Amino acid sequence: MNAGETRRKPWIVGVSGASGTPYAAAVLRALLAAGESVDLVVSRASRLTLLDETGIAFRDAHWRDDLREWLSRGADGKPDTFSVDLDGVRYWAAGDLAAGPSSGSYPSKGMLIVPASTASVAGVALGLSKDLLQRAASVTLKEGRPLVVAVRETPLNGQTLRHLVTLDDAGATVLPASPAFYAGATHIQDLVDFVAGRVLDAAGVEHRLYRRWKGGLGGGSRPD
Numbered sequence: 001m002n003a004g005e006t007r008r009k010p011w012i013v014g015v016s017g018a019s020g021t022p023y024a025a026a027v028l029r030a031l032l033a034a035g036e037s038v039d040l041v042v043s044r045a046s047r048l049t050l051l052d053e054t055g056i057a058f059r060d061a062h063w064r065d066d067l068r069e070w071l072s073r074g075a076d077g078k079p080d081t082f083s084v085d086l087d088g089v090r091y092w093a094a095g096d097l098a099a100g101p102s103s104g105s106y107p108s109k110g111m112l113i114v115p116a117s118t119a120s121v122a123g124v125a126l127g128l129s130k131d132l133l134q135r136a137a138s139v140t141l142k143e144g145r146p147l148v149v150a151v152r153e154t155p156l157n158g159q160t161l162r163h164l165v166t167l168d169d170a171g172a173t174v175l176p177a178s179p180a181f182y183a184g185a186t187h188i189q190d191l192v193d194f195v196a197g198r199v200l201d202a203a204g205v206e207h208r209l210y211r212r213w214k215g216g217l218g219g220g221s222r223p224d
Contacts, residue, residue, distance in 0.1 A: 010037035010090065011203065012101050012111040012140070014133040017045025018152040020115035020177055021053045022075040026189075026196035027114050028089075029071055029082060030207045034200075037088045039101055039108065040067070041133045044094055045117065063091045075192040094131045101136035110146030111137055114199055115177055118153050118160045125163035125170075147172040148202045150195065173202045183211040 011031055015024045031038050040063075042050075047058045054073060058066045064086060074081035092099040100106040113120060113133070120133060129135040140147045149172050151164065164174045175198060179191035190210070197209035 008037050009107045009109055010039040010088075011109050011205075012039045012041065012136050014041045014043070014111060014113040014116075014120070014136060015046045015050075016043050016113060016115060016117040016120035016133060017049050018115040018117035018120075019049060019053065020150075020152040021046070021050050021070070022188075022192045023150060023152070023177055023195050023199075024114050025071050025073070026075070026192050026209065027112060027199050029084060030196060030200055030209055031205060032085060032088050034205050034207060035088075036109075036205060038090070040089055040091045041094055041099075041101065041136060042091075043120070043131060043133050045119070060091075060093050064089075067091070075189040076187075092132055094133060096132055097129075097135060099132055099136075102132060102139065104139050104143045106139075108140070108145060110148070110203060111140040112148045112150070112199055112203060113137060114148070114150040114196075115152035116149045118151070118156075118163075121149060121151055121160060121163050121167065124149070124172075125166040141170050141172065144171065146203055148175055148199055149173065150175045150177050150199050152177040175199060175202055182213060 042058055050056055050058050056066055056070050071084040072082050073079050123130055123134040124137040127138055129138055149167055168174050177195045179194050183194055185191050193209040197207055200207045
């Protein structure tokens with residue numbers, strides 16, 4: 001391991017099978033734009049959602065090409081909307097329970113699960129560690145590092161609500177993927193970026209994804 005590797009301290013980003021792959025793409029782009037390193041875990045279920053929402057088949061052997069195609073798309077599905085540099089990304093297969101993020105001794109700044117399915121919420125709340133995403137989240141909690149859970153489901157039943165309270169009690173930030181409209185959204189990408197921005201706010205990562213509230217009514221209807 002070289003000196004550069006020992007200094008690397010990434011954010012772990014887990015993508016679960018909930019609908020909302022544009023949220024994950026926006027978070028990943030913003031982390032990389034902020035100069036952050038990223039360790040990416042894409043669950044098996046999320047591959048089906050990604051294929052359904054974008055037509056992209058995410059493959060372990062070709063993850064870099066598939067990730068670049070995914071992140072270059074806008075929330076409306078238009079290709080080549082964004083340019084991305086993947087130098088800061090390390091990918092771990094979801095079934096690799098010997099991966100770096102499976103251990104508390106592996107350095108990381110914390111973890112963001114976006115979008116978070118009710119299944120992933122339950123798995124983390126119960127400590128099941130059925131795959132690397134759940135295991136990395138459990139490690140993040142036990143090590144006292146920030147864990148942001150961007151749950152994307154509606155309506156929420158009592159069982160899921162209890163799981164979310166368990167995560168809150170354990171120190172996680174429960175962040176529903178709920179877009180707001182006061183920031184002057186005019187495009188689906190604006191709504192996606194608002195949620196992504198709130199995820200990054202919870203993680204303490206600087207960004208310029210949405211217009212912040214400044215205390216004046218009508219700000220959402222006025223251009224910057």
